[in-house]
Amino acid sequence: MTSEPLPPDLRALFADPADAAGRSLSVPLPPGRAVSSAEEDGDRPAFWLSDAPAPEGLWSRLRAEHARSGLWPLLLDALDDNDPEYRPWGSGEVTPGGMSDPAAHDPAALLAAWWTDHTDNPDPETAPYGRAWPGLAPTPATGGDPDRIADGLAAHLLADHRSMRLGLVAADRGADALAVAGWFGPANYTDDTAEIAAVLRGWEDRFGARVVGVGFATLLLSVAAPPTTHDQALAVAAEHFAFCPDNVWQGVTPLSAYAERLVGDHSWAFWWD
Structure with missing residues (x-):
């Protein structure tokens, strides 16, 4: 399939417009929208969220295109699957501006x-x-192969939790996606998710860990x-x-x-x- 330039709602995720200009994606996405923080002022969206549960196999295809697209995929779980706002993701309960590097x-x-x-x-x-x-x-x-194991965990996770939605974050690596998106799941432990991301960077390097699933205050890694x-x-x-x-x-x-x-x-x- 031919790779196409990122559409405007995905280009808007990048902090540097020049970086977004050279990005492309060959994987068609389901209906979705860019989500901005409801907690902070600012024009830049924090992440893109699918309107419905993630289609089978899409996470692995997007993961394989990360180097070209600059978008790290996440399988996102809600605090309550029956909540129409799909908190915290659909409601924008994130604070990207409050996170460090x-x-x-x-x-x-x-x-x-x-x-x-x-x-x-x-x-x-x-x-x-x-x-x-x-x-x-x-x-x-x-x-083992970190990518293959991550793809397998994503498939298993979706099979067990079919309600999970797809998220896309403009991040250089999966660990950083948590801070870029402004996720504050560990808020009672640290108010700066960049600290969590820093440890995850080390686990990526040492154990071949990959960030796959994120909930309101939960995190799932492949290893x-x-x-x-x-x-x-x-x-x-x-x-x-x-x-x-x-x-x-x-x-x-x-x-x-x-x-x-x-x-x-x-x-x-x-x-x-």
């Missing part, structure tokens, strides 16, 4: 600070680690190189706890039990209360 943050420093903020010494939930940050998990030596042993998984679990302690506090506890679920798992899910 993910590149301005050191993911290792963020995780270390969050770990210290959310652990006590001793803390049975985070044993065998104490209050001192244990450091980043080792980078796996091998892994090409998950831990393969319990010791490796325990180190990754420490990063997860620092990143999203609710996964352990209100999910699987203690940390050692949480780690068991990470061994060989090609998807990581997070939820902030």
Whole structure:
């Protein structure tokens, strides 16, 4: 299929009009609209949202065109599927202007600070680690194809949640899409989603992670190189706890039990209360 220049509603997503001018897309999109923040003033839309649930296979086709289009696809879930506003996406409950640049943050420093903020010494939930940050998990030596695994997770997610809509964000990488769109799902944890994006950048590089699904306060990643042993998984679990302690506090506890679920798992899910 011939690639066509981006239509005006997609060009409007780019901060730099010159960058948008050279972009193209060969994948036909379903009906949708550009969504601007209802919380902030400004002419630039935060993202594009489909009017109806995402068609099967479209996420992977758009992901494959990201380098040419500059648009990262997201599968977006609503707080309540029966809500006609499809919050927070359809209602524009996002704050892109309030987010900093993910590149301005050191993911290792963020995780270390969050770990210290959310652990006590001793803390049975985070044993065998104490209050001192244990450091980043080792980078796996091998892994699968990040794109293939991301496509597979997107297909599985849509099969289980057929109501999810398609979002498009003008971002250089999936991690940055969360900050560019102004998503504030972890608002009770950090009011700057660029900090979340900075950690995700590191996971993209180290574990072949890809941002696939986003809800009101939930996040789903595909993972090409998950831990393969319990010791490796325990180190990754420490990063997860620092990143999203609710996964352990209100999910699987203690940390050692949480780690068991990470061994060989090609998807990581997070939820902030």
